[in-house]
Amino acid sequence: MHSMPKAWSLLLLLVILVFGAFVEGSHGxxxxxxxYKSTCPQVLSIVKAKTESILKKKPRMGASLLRLHFHDCxxxxxxxxxxxxDDSTFIGEKTALANNNSARGFELVDDIKAEVEKTCPGVVSCADILAIAARDSTVVLGGPSWKVKLGRRDSITASRADANKFIPAPSFTLSALKSNFHAQGLSLKDLVALSGARTIGLARCTTFRAHIYNDSNIDPSFAKSLQHKCPRTGKDNIHRRLDLRTPISFDNFYFRNLLKKKGLLRSDQELFNGKSADSLxxxxxxxxxxxxxQFTKSMIKMSNIKPLTGNSGQIRINCRKVN
Structure with a gap:
């Protein structure tokens, strides 16, 4: 009888310890x-320096790094x-419709990762490096900065089928875009603001051909100028700037172009086409x-979509393959 209080005390202590470990693990x-404060405190400065060095030589690659992060998330x-x-167990995302002959910057991520590995081997994930580089690229090209939360781990698989399913297509209507973003937990505000990242970068003829030949919500002279470079057939890989005014400056000219019906992609001009996104x-x-x-708010929200944390995934040594 006298041992019961002691037994209950031990049990209670055990419960407290287990619960405390659970809470700590969840928080961690x-x-x-x-x-990375204690494991790689230099990571932000390393990624920033390398990204700035890359974009000084090739400023257009800033759009590529930002787009990789978007398509990843x-x-x-x-x-x-x-x-x-790709490896023997899966067909990856690089050959998905939205990425094949289009997504660029993989070698740049490799270079940044290699630089980080020199100082902090096996510590910083490729997913985190991409998130930081996307932010730094935006800043280098004149855009806003934001605090990047870290701690993502790397996946051990990829899926071309899922990439084809989830990455929004340039042919999407506003309704399709809203549904696509909603599935990721993103709002109309997020959709419009994140689309503004297309104030930098290029698009292939195949992505805007239907818009310049078939749609009515496009400035006729703008369409005609594009048709000279992008015929109805052939020249699929001819590139055009998404923002003709300031193609390597992160600014709001993307939206100004939409007001003039000069959105390069159908999905661009759908944002200003007499519907719910017009006011934004x-x-x-x-x-x-x-x-x-709003862009900074939406980027933070997007970069926090379903990250692998804790013991899930791994920290890849080589971003191109599973350890």
Whole structure:
């Protein structure tokens, strides 16, 4: 009888310890700005320096790094899966419709990863490096900055089928875009703001051909100028700037172009086509600070989509293949 209180005390202590470990483990598995504070405190400065060095020589690659991060997050979360080459167990995302002969910058991620590995071997994930590089690229090209939460781990598989399913197509209507973004937990505000990243970068003829020949919501002279470079057949890989005014400056000219019906892709002009996104396009076209403010919020939200944390996934040594 006298041993019961002692037994209950031990049991209670055990419960407290287990619960405490669970809470600590749960907290540790969340993304945090200070995730590498003790394991690789230099990671932000290393990635920034390398990204700046790359973009000084090739500024257009800033759009490529930002796009890689976007496409990575939309396919089963921000887990670096887009960086994986095909192997014997899966066909990866690089040959998906949205990425094949289009997605670029893989070698740049390799270079940044190699630089990080020199100082912090086996510590920083490829997914985190991509998230940081996307932010740094935006800043280098004149855009806003934001705090990147870290702690993502890398996937051990990839899926071309999922990439084809989840990455929004340039032919999408506004309704399709809204559904696509909603499936990722993103709102109409997020959709419009994140689309503004297309103020930098290029698009292939195959992605805008239908828009310049078949759609009515396009400035006729703009369409005609594009038709000279992108015929109805052939020249699929001819590239055109998504923003003709300031193609390597991160600004709000993307939205200004939409007001003039000069969106290069159908999915661009759908954002300003007499529907629910019109007011947001007008707001961002009139005030770049409002665009930047929402863009940072939306990027933080997008970069936190279903990350692998804790013991899930791995820290890849080579971003192109599973350890």
């Amino acid at each position: 598995s969340k993304l945090s700005q200070n995730y 939309f396919v089963n979360g921000c887990d670096g899966s887009i960086l994986l080459d 396009v007008k707001k961002y076209a009139a005030d770049s600070s409002k665009f930047f403010k």
